[in-house]
Amino acid sequence: xxxxxxxxxxxxxxxxxxxxxxxxxxxxxxxxxxxxxxxxxxxxxxxxxxxxxxxxxxxxxxxxxxxxxxxxxxxxxxxxxxxxxxxxxxxxxxxxxxxxxxxxxxxxxxxxxxxxxxxxxxxxxxxxxxxxxxxxxxxxxxxxxxxxxxxxxxxxxxxxxxxxxxxxxxxxxxx
Amino acid sequence: xxxxxxxxxxxxxxxxxxxxxxxxxxxxxxxxxxxxxxxxxxxxxxxxxxxxxxxxxxxxxxxxxxxxxxxxxxxxxxxxxxxxxxxxxxxxxxxxxxxxxxxxxxxxxxxxxxxxxxxxxxxxxxxxxxxxxxxxxxxxxxxxxxxxxxxxxxxxxxxxxxxxxxxxxxxxxxx
Amino acid sequence: xxxxxxxxxxxxxxxxxxxxxxxxxxxxxxxxxxxxxxxxxxxxxxxxxxxxxxxxxxxxxxxxxxxxxxxxxxxxxxxxxxxxxxxxxxxxxxxxxxxxxxxxxxxxxxxxxxxxxxxxxxxxxxxxxxxxxxxxxxxxxxxxxxxxxxxxxxxxxxxxxxxxxxxxxxxxxxx
Amino acid sequence: xxxxxxxxxxxxxxxxxxxxxxxxxxxxxxxxxxxxxxxxxxxxxxxxxxxxxxxxxxxxxxxxxxxxxxxxxxxxxxxxxxxxxxxxxxxxxxxxxxxxxxxxxxxxxxxxxxxxxxxxxxxxxxxxxxxxxxxxxxxxxxxxxxxxxxxxxxxxxxxxxxxxxxxxxxxxxxx
Numbered sequence: 001x002x003x004x005x006x007x008x009x010x011x012x013x014x015x016x017x018x019x020x021x022x023x024x025x026x027x028x029x030x031x032x033x034x035x036x037x038x039x040x041x042x043x044x045x046x047x048x049x050x051x052x053x054x055x056x057x058x059x060x061x062x063x064x065x066x067x068x069x070x071x072x073x074x075x076x077x078x079x080x081x082x083x084x085x086x087x088x089x090x091x092x093x094x095x096x097x098x099x100x101x102x103x104x105x106x107x108x109x110x111x112x113x114x115x116x117x118x119x120x121x122x123x124x125x126x127x128x129x130x131x132x133x134x135x136x137x138x139x140x141x142x143x144x145x146x147x148x149x150x151x152x153x154x155x156x157x158x159x160x161x162x163x164x165x166x167x168x169x170x171x172x173x174x175x
Numbered sequence: 176x177x178x179x180x181x182x183x184x185x186x187x188x189x190x191x192x193x194x195x196x197x198x199x200x201x202x203x204x205x206x207x208x209x210x211x212x213x214x215x216x217x218x219x220x221x222x223x224x225x226x227x228x229x230x231x232x233x234x235x236x237x238x239x240x241x242x243x244x245x246x247x248x249x250x251x252x253x254x255x256x257x258x259x260x261x262x263x264x265x266x267x268x269x270x271x272x273x274x275x276x277x278x279x280x281x282x283x284x285x286x287x288x289x290x291x292x293x294x295x296x297x298x299x300x301x302x303x304x305x306x307x308x309x310x311x312x313x314x315x316x317x318x319x320x321x322x323x324x325x326x327x328x329x330x331x332x333x334x335x336x337x338x339x340x341x342x343x344x345x346x347x348x349x350x
Numbered sequence: 351x352x353x354x355x356x357x358x359x360x361x362x363x364x365x366x367x368x369x370x371x372x373x374x375x376x377x378x379x380x381x382x383x384x385x386x387x388x389x390x391x392x393x394x395x396x397x398x399x400x401x402x403x404x405x406x407x408x409x410x411x412x413x414x415x416x417x418x419x420x421x422x423x424x425x426x427x428x429x430x431x432x433x434x435x436x437x438x439x440x441x442x443x444x445x446x447x448x449x450x451x452x453x454x455x456x457x458x459x460x461x462x463x464x465x466x467x468x469x470x471x472x473x474x475x476x477x478x479x480x481x482x483x484x485x486x487x488x489x490x491x492x493x494x495x496x497x498x499x500x501x502x503x504x505x506x507x508x509x510x511x512x513x514x515x516x517x518x519x520x521x522x523x524x525x
Numbered sequence: 526x527x528x529x530x531x532x533x534x535x536x537x538x539x540x541x542x543x544x545x546x547x548x549x550x551x552x553x554x555x556x557x558x559x560x561x562x563x564x565x566x567x568x569x570x571x572x573x574x575x576x577x578x579x580x581x582x583x584x585x586x587x588x589x590x591x592x593x594x595x596x597x598x599x600x601x602x603x604x605x606x607x608x609x610x611x612x613x614x615x616x617x618x619x620x621x622x623x624x625x626x627x628x629x630x631x632x633x634x635x636x637x638x639x640x641x642x643x644x645x646x647x648x649x650x651x652x653x654x655x656x657x658x659x660x661x662x663x664x665x666x667x668x669x670x671x672x673x674x675x676x677x678x679x680x681x682x683x684x685x686x687x688x689x690x691x692x693x694x695x696x697x698x699x700x
Contacts, residue, residue: 017192021240022199024293036595037614065196065291068275068282070561088613089562091648091696093275096617097522098268098295100243107243108522116240118199120273123616162524169519171616172447172458174512211420212439245386263438264387266473266521271442272697283697298441337699344694346441347622349634349687367542371590372549374643415546415641418625418632443623448645450593450618457593466590468549470623 018115025119026072027099028059029167030081032141033125039171042147042164043126044156045080045136056140056155058163060119069093069120077124080136086128095120096170099163110159123167144173193290200294201247202274203234204342205256207316208300214346216316217339219327220255220307231315231330233338235294244268244295252299255311261303270295271345274338285334298342319348368465375469376422377449378409379517380431382491383475389521392497392514393476394506395430395486406490406505408513410469419443419470427474430486436478445470446520449513460509473517494523543640550644551597552624553584554692555606557666558650564696567672567689568651569681570605570661581665581680583688585644594618594645602649605661611653620645621695624688635684648692669698 017023030043044056061076063069070089077087099119101112110119132139146152147168153161168174192198205218219231236251238244245264252262274294276287285294307314321327322343328336343349367373380393394406411426413419420439427437449469451462460469482489496502497518503511518524542548555568569581586601588594595614602612624644626637635644657664671677672693678686693699 017196019240021192022238022242024197024199031616033614033616035614036593036599037616038595039616063197063293065194066277066279067197068561069273069293070563074561088650089558089560091556091558091562091564091650092621093273093697094269094271094621094695095273096269096619097520098244098270100268102241104241109524118238118244125613125616165524166519166522169516169524170447170619172516172618174459174515174519206441208439208441210439211418211424212441213420214441243386245388249386263475264383264385266381266383266387266389266475267446268522269446269520271444272695284699300438300441340699341694341697344691344699345444345622347443347633347691349690349694367546369590371542371546372588372592374547374549413547413643415544416627416629417547419623419643443625444619444621445623446619448594448618448620452591454591468588468594 022116022118024063025060025117026063026069026076027119027121027163028073028077028087028124029121029164030059030077030085030087030124030126030130031171039123039144039168039173041141041143042168043081043130043139043141044147045132046138046140047136054155055157056152056160058160059124073122073124077126079133081126081139082129082131082133084128085126085130088125088127090122090124093120095122097121097163097166099159101159108159109162112158121163121167123171144168148174197291197293199238200235200292201238201244201251202294202296202338203248203252203262203299204296204339205234205252205260205262205299205301205305206346214298214319214343214348216318217322217343218256218301218305218314218316219322220311221313221315222311229330230332231327231335233335234299248297248299252301254308256301256314257304257306257308259303260301260305263300263302265297265299268295270297272296272338272341274334276334283334284337287333296338296342298346319343323349372466372468374413375410375467376413376419376426377469377471377513378423378427378437378474379471379514380409380427380435380437380474380476380480381521389473389494389518389523391491391493392518393431393480393489393491394497394502395482396488396490397486404505405507406502406510408510409474423472423474427476429483431476431489432479432481432483434478435476435480438475438477440472440474443470445472447471447513447516449509451509458509459512462508471513471517473521494518498524547641547643549588550585550642551588551594551601552644552646552688553598553602553612553649554646554689555584555602555610555612555649555651555655556696564648564669564693564698566666566668567693568606568655568664568666569672570657571663571665572661579680580682581677581685583685584649598647598649602651604658606651606664607654607656607658609653610651610655613650613652615647615649618645620647622646622688622691624684626684633684634687637683646688646692648696669693673699
C-alpha cells in the first residue's frame with residue numbers, strides 16, 4: 001500500500017479529496033551504484049501494516065500543494081531513509097514510468113484500496129548512510145537478482161513488486 | 176492558461192481542491208509526422224481568453240478520478256481536435272517531461288494563476304482530420320521552425336511556449 | 351543472434367570491422383495497440399538458424415553509413431514485416447533502452463558471438479498487414495502475458511527475451 | 526567537431542572505417558546540480574581547433590570495441606575533466622537523445638565533416654574538482670541562461686549548441 005502523510009489537509013479533507021480526484025505521488029527506488037553507474041543493490045523498507053502483515057516497500061509519498069516534484073522526492077527520501085542518505089535526485093523530471101494505482105483492482109497492475117493515486121517513479125542512487133525512520137522497521141539492501149525473486153515479490157503487494165521490476169528493466173537488470 | 180473542465184467536481188469543490196493539492200493534468204503536442212516518424216508540423220489551438228486576448232495552446236486537461244492517463248489523453252484530444260483526429264496515443268506512459276504550473280510565477284517556467292497543476296506531457300501524432308471544438312476558434316499547423324519563433328512564442332503564455340520547445344527538442348528539432 | 355545484412359560492406363570488410371569497433375544496430379519490438387495506445391499483442395519472427403534450431407526474434411539490423419536511425423528502423427521493419435505493415439516509427443529517437451551485445455557472454459544480459467553490437471531499441475506499433483519476408487518463416491502475435499512466459503523466453507536466445515521484457519516493462523506490462 | 530581518439534584502430538584503419546559505417550560515440554553534458562537535482566551550471570570545454578578557431582565543446586568520444594557504453598562515458602569524462610571530477614554516470618543507459626552527425630550538412634542539425642557518427646547523449650552531474658586535460662585549454666561553468674545565449678551558441682559548431690539546448694530542455698531549462 002502506498003505510504004501517505006496527511007500533510008496540509010486534515011484527514012477528513014484528504015479522504016474527501018481521495019474520492020474525487022487522482023492524488024499525485026512520487027515514488028523512488030533507492031539504489032547503490034558503482035563508479036560506472038551500474039546498480040549493485042536496491043534498498044527496500046520493511047514495514048508492518050495495520051493488520052500485522054509484513055511488507056517491503058519503496059520510498060513513496062504525496063506531492064504537496066505548492067511543492068515541486070523534486071522537493072517532494074527529496075522530502076520523502078529523507079523522511080524514509082534519514083537525513084544523511086544523500087540521495088541523488090535526478091536532473092531530469094522525466095520518470096521511468098507513471099504508475100497508476102486504482103481503488104479497483106485489475107485496471108492496471110497497481111492497486112490502492114484507499115484512492116486513485118498517480119505516481120511519478122524514479123530510480124534514485126543514494127550514497128550516504130541510510131537509517132529508516134517513521135513507520136519502517138528496517139531497510140535492507142538486496143541484489144538485482146534477489147529483487148525479482150518470487151519470494152521477495154510476494155512481500156510487495158499492490159503492484160510495488162511490478163514497479164520494482166520496471167525500475168530494474170529500466171536500468172538494464174531483468175531476469 | 177491551462178484548459179480546465181470541471182468534470183466530476185462541482186465548481187466550488189474544484190476551487191477548494193485547487194487550493195489544497197496539486198491537480199494532475201495531461202498535455203499533448205499534436206503533430207503530423209512523415210513515414211519515418213519525423214515531425215513535419217505542429218498543431219496549435221487558437222483561443223480567445225476571458226479578457227479577449229488571443230492565445231495559442233496545446234491540448235490539455237485534467238485527469239479525472241478513476242480515469243487512466245491514456246484515457247484522459249484520448250478524451251482531451253478528441254474534445255479539442257474532434258472525433259476523427261485519429262491520435263496515436265503513445266504505447267508508453269513515460270512522458271517527455273513533467274511540467275509544473277505554480278500559482279506563483281517564477282518557481283518554474285510554468286505558471287497558472289488558478290492552481291498548482293502538474294502535467295504529464297506527450298508528443299502525439301494525429302493522422303486524421305482535425306476540427307477544433309469547444310472554446311477553440313481554429314487549429315493551425317505550423318512548421319517546427321515557426322513554432323519556436325518569438326512571434327508565436329509570445330502568443331503562448333504561462334509556459335506553454337516553453338513546453339512546446341521542450342517537445343521539439345525531444346523530437347530533435349530545435350533552433 | 352542478431353540479424354545482419356552485409357549492406358555496403360563486403361563480407362570480409364564487415365568481418366574485419368566487427369573485430370575492431372562496436373557495430374550500431376536498431377531493434378524494434380513490433381506491437382499492436384488499441385485506440386488508447388495500450389499494447390495488446392507483440393509480433394515475433396520465427397526463424398531457423400544455421401544449425402536448425404528454431405528461435406523467435408525481434409526486428410533488428412545494422413544502421414548503414416549515411417543512413418538515419420529512423421530510416422534504418424523503417425527499412426528493417428519493411429524488410430522483416432513486408433511493405434504494408436505500416437509501422438509507426440517514433441517521433442523521438444530516445445530509445446527505451448540501449449542493448450549492448452558482447453562477443454563474450456556475461457558482461458551484459460546480451461550476447462552475440464560474432465561481434466560487439468550496440469542496439470538502439472524501440473517499441474513500434476504496426477497497423478497494417480504483416481507478411482514476414484527474408485529468412486523468417488512466420489510472424490506470430492502473442493499476448494504480453496505469453497511474451498514473458500518461460501517457454502517463449504527460452505526460444506529467444508542471446509538476450510532478446512530480456513530485451514522483450516524490458517520493452518514490456520517500458521509500456522507498463524510485466525509479470 | 527566531435528572529439529576523436531584513434532584508440533585501438535590505426536589512423537588508417539579508422540579512416541577506412543569512417544567511410545564505411547556509422548561510428549558510435551557517447552556525449553556527456555557535465556553539470557553541477559543542487560541537492561534537489563536542479564541543474565545550476567553547465568561545464569563547457571574551451572578548445573582551439575587545427576585552424577586556430579576557438580570553440581566550446583561537450584565531453585565526447587568513441588565507444589571502443591568490447592567497451593560498455595557506461596565505461597566509455599566514464600573514460601571520456603575522466604580524460605576531459607580529470608581524475609577527480611567524480612562524475613555520476615546515470616543508472617539507466619536510456620539517453621536523452623541520439624545525435625546523428627552526418628558528413629553532409631543539413632540532413633540533421635548535427636554535422637561532422639570527417640564521418641557519420643551516432644552519439645548517445647547523457648546529462649552527467651559532476652561533483653568533484655574538474656581539471657581539463659588533453660587538448661582542452663580550460664573548462665568554464667556557465668548558467669543555463671548563458672548556455673543558450675546566441676554568443677555562446679555561435680562558439681559551438683557542428684550542432685553541439687543544439688545538443689546543449691536539447692539537454693537543457695530535458696532538464697527543464699529552456700528559453
